[in-house]
Amino acid sequence: MVALWGAVPLAAQSPLSGVGRTATPEEIRGLGLAIGPDGSGLPEGSGTVAAGRELFATHCSRCHGPKGEGEVGPALLGGQGTLATAKPFKTVGSFWPYATTLWDYINRAMPFDKPGLLKPPEVYAAVAFILNLNGIIGDGAVMDASSLPKVKMPNRDGFVADTRPDVGPGAPSRPQP
Amino acid sequence: MKPSFPTSRRDILRMGAAAMGGTLLSEQEALALDTPGTLGAPLGPYGDRSPFEKAVRWRRESKTPETGSSFTPLQDSVGTLTPSSLHYERHHSGIPTIDPARHRLVIHGMVDRPLSLSMADIRRLPSVTRTMVLECGGNSASEWAATTAPDVQRSFGLASCSEWTGVSLPLLLAEARVRPGASWVIAEGADACRMERSIPLAKALDDAFLAYGQNGEALRPAQGYPLRLRLPGWEGNANVKWLHSLKLTDQPYMARDETSKYSDLMPDGKARIFSYRMEAKSVITFPSGGQTVPGPGVYELTGLAWSGLGRIERVEITTDGGKTWTNAKLQEPRLPIAFTRFRLPWRFDGREAVIASRATDETGYLQPSREALVAVRGTNSVYHFNGMKFWRVRADGAVSNVEV
Numbered sequence: 001m002v003a004l005w006g007a008v009p010l011a012a013q014s015p016l017s018g019v020g021r022t023a024t025p026e027e028i029r030g031l032g033l034a035i036g037p038d039g040s041g042l043p044e045g046s047g048t049v050a051a052g053r054e055l056f057a058t059h060c061s062r063c064h065g066p067k068g069e070g071e072v073g074p075a076l077l078g079g080q081g082t083l084a085t086a087k088p089f090k091t092v093g094s095f096w097p098y099a100t101t102l103w104d105y106i107n108r109a110m111p112f113d114k115p116g117l118l119k120p121p122e123v124y125a126a127v128a129f130i131l132n133l134n135g136i137i138g139d140g141a142v143m144d145a146s147s148l149p150k151v152k153m154p155n156r157d158g159f160v161a162d163t164r165p166d167v168g169p170g171a172p173s174r175p176q177p
Numbered sequence: 178m179k180p181s182f183p184t185s186r187r188d189i190l191r192m193g194a195a196a197m198g199g200t201l202l203s204e205q206e207a208l209a210l211d212t213p214g215t216l217g218a219p220l221g222p223y224g225d226r227s228p229f230e231k232a233v234r235w236r237r238e239s240k241t242p243e244t245g246s247s248f249t250p251l252q253d254s255v256g257t258l259t260p261s262s263l264h265y266e267r268h269h270s271g272i273p274t275i276d277p278a279r280h281r282l283v284i285h286g287m288v289d290r291p292l293s294l295s296m297a298d299i300r301r302l303p304s305v306t307r308t309m310v311l312e313c314g315g316n317s318a319s320e321w322a323a324t325t326a327p328d329v330q331r332s333f334g335l336a337s338c339s340e341w342t343g344v345s346l347p348l349l350l351a352e353a354r355v356r357p358g359a360s361w362v363i364a365e366g367a368d369a370c371r372m373e374r375s376i377p378l379a380k381a382l383d384d385a386f387l388a389y390g391q392n393g394e395a396l397r398p399a400q401g402y403p404l405r406l407r408l409p410g411w412e413g414n415a416n417v418k419w420l421h422s423l424k425l426t427d428q429p430y431m432a433r434d435e436t437s438k439y440s441d442l443m444p445d446g447k448a449r450i451f452s453y454r455m456e457a458k459s460v461i462t463f464p465s466g467g468q469t470v471p472g473p474g475v476y477e478l479t480g481l482a483w484s485g486l487g488r489i490e491r492v493e494i495t496t497d498g499g500k501t502w503t504n505a506k507l508q509e510p511r512l513p514i515a516f517t518r519f520r521l522p523w524r525f526d527g528r529e530a531v532i533a534s535r536a537t538d539e540t541g542y543l544q545p546s547r548e549a550l551v552a553v554r555g556t557n558s559v560y561h562f563n564g565m566k567f568w569r570v571r572a573d574g575a576v577s578n579v580e581v
Contacts, residue, residue: 004327006371017295017299017340019302019352020292020293020294020295020298021292021293022290022291022292023283023284023285023291023292023293024293025338027281027283027293028283028285028291031285031365031370031371031421031424032364032365032373033424034363034373034422034424034430035430036426036428036430036431037428037429037430037431038428040426042204042346049344056403062235072240072241083442083446083447083448084444084445084446086557088442088446090442092437092438095436095448096433096435096436096437097431097436098431098436101431101433101436101437104373104430104432104433105432108370108371108373108430109269109270109369109370109372109433112241112244112270114370115270115371116369116371116467119500145208157261158446158447158448159436159440159448159449159450160443160447160448160449161449161450161451162441162449162450162451162452162453162454163449164452164454164456164561165456165542165544166447166553166556167549167550167552167553
């Protein structure tokens, strides 16, 4: 009985029980905002195309060009219909499958030299302007946590599963993880 | 007057000559006698390589050097390990300076016990060590084009091999108690852009670990100091550096670096997504582009082979442009997902030779030709090129890439 008493808790414990502590809500808030394609994680706030146009001129056009045509940074529009050609032009408008990705990426990584600078309403505005540049949303559209996940990107259905091994005589015997 | 201490054989000889009243040795004579007894440099706290060694990473000129890649000089490597100082780099917003005393890893989302761990907590746990290759998903992107890269560094140098030490991720996930329904882990780094990738929970629970050690010391800052996600056999980008967040979710988050980047565009305009695995690959490092074979004679033809799916079983070499193939000798031990050095004695007879290697891994997969890859994937998929690399050894010994 004594032996059993000692053995049960040992067996129930993982080798690291007691290591670390419970993460606090503040600590979790301090991490990057991760946004799911269903809009999970999107914060409050909203932004218009007009506000985005102004913000773009201040923070974005230096690298992406005044009209988003690309300079040091990549072009943000164009290329629709080119993906199956010899010279595919991959942009937000032609390639990106989810508008939420644009919010997530601008929020965490842009502007390049000051990532994290933009507040959520500014990120919504920048996203609205870039989507409008691509003709995906209208001039009067407002982007927020409700409207953004509903935006259907032109290349939404352009992604498929990885089917490798796709080349070589050894392919058929390859285990599929 | 403080007596000066003679510090070299040359000084001693000079002093001796002076003391005996003889003529001083000329500088030339002293140099000739100098070498055997000359004291070298004193002990030091952290080692440097010889000033005669010049191998360095290669990188493109850029207006934004905080993002981009630097390539390992594979042509200068010997054995199977890459020195940490020459490990390839790929950063998106520069290398952060992180104080490990303040760094924490938070495991949150669909878990019963959101967990916050200090580096001291992590280092207390049972450790695992694995020698493994890390390869950028975009390694050899140059090789899709008809004009391929001119040397092995620029064509295959976004791959490096280190001994990695860290903590099993399944162990930590068990401690956080993952909720039923969770199927993905969103990994985020603490760099300026907080680079993120979605990782299938199945991989995290299979063989993933969190590395804090590389080649016997702490990770280099460029490799994710103090903590990096290591996913054996999967593309470098998914091995998130400066790891500070693992969020359990029921869906991938479709991050920029798994949709817009690191997806493989096929000829039909569809792109393969979540193509993490790195397939079998090899390349000859000597003789390779930019080198010169000094003249006719016997040389050791050598190179590196690896596979993200296991051990290398065979490496074959052609010196006649692919007509005939000969098995190379493989350096043991052949570790899974690690660089395997291959060698083959080769007589250069002063006539042009077109050489290449092809690897077979333990799954039976044979490294394809570039043509076979292009036939299936076209030339616009950017990522995951693992085709053969042909070098042309000219009659005068100069080695270059082969135009296709």
